[in-house]
Amino acid sequence: MSSYYDIDAILTDAQKVLCTFELTVPGLGYIDGNEGGDMKQGTKVELPLWLGEMLAVSQNISSSPLITLDLPTALAPRVLNALKADPRTVDLRALAPHFYALSARMLELFEDDELVEVLTETFKARSASIADQAHNPRGALGDGADFLRGLDENERQLFRAAHDSSKAVKAWMADLKKG
Structure with a gap:
């Protein structure tokens, strides 16, 4: 809650x-x-x-x-079909800035096992791409900027956490080499 x-x-x-x-x-x-x-x-x-x-x-x-x-248009059958096909190509932010939060709220009201499955697989596939982009030094520049625009708020928080942790590990490793 x-x-x-x-x-x-x-x-x-x-x-x-x-x-x-x-x-x-x-x-x-x-x-x-x-x-x-x-x-x-x-x-x-x-x-x-x-x-x-x-x-x-x-x-x-x-x-x-x-x-x-x-169900809102962000969870319409055409959107779910696109997510099943390739979740990394769907611009979730354009559908709903808080896509996963909206989905969770709707799942409190509707019992839909297929929707749970699609959302779980979507998050798994997209989180791997997010982690890859976050660890890439050019992640927020160039091609990465288009990637970041399509992330919903939860994914953006995940990106920030992965990016900041990667930077912190690099700084820690640099400090170890100095010491």
């Missing part, structure tokens, strides 16, 4: 997810651009994850949810 003040958690919760209203809600049409109108049953709107989750898990008098959540 993340901290209340964790900016990454706040930004993850703010990402939009597609929701379908299961009931007509009077006076809520302004969310869909229908000021003063009702939100009709079956209407699909994008809501921030935090709001969509609250409405999806809350129950009304008939004990059915007010809305149903769909």
Whole structure:
């Protein structure tokens, strides 16, 4: 569980997810651009994850949810197929800046073994490339700059940690040779 003040958690919760209203809600049409109108049953709107989750898990008098959540476009079948084909070529940051955090939140709401498998294999394959780029002295320059642009926030933190540790080991080795 993340901290209340964790900016990454706040930004993850703010990402939009597609929701379908299961009931007509009077006076809520302004969310869909229908000021003063009702939100009709079956209407699909994008809501921030935090709001969509609250409405999806809350129950009304008939004990059915007010809305149903769909997986976000960052986890659409075409994206999963691209990740299965070659996860290193997918620009995760363009899909969602906090891709893995969003995926983890969605997996709390949906049970999807295939999604877990794809995300696990994606992270394994991409982390090997990240480690390689982090240990390359030209990693953040030239070709490495395009690589860094496609990393989500978790991957960027992993890159920084690997890069800083590589630098620290080199400095330590240099100190050993001096001493």
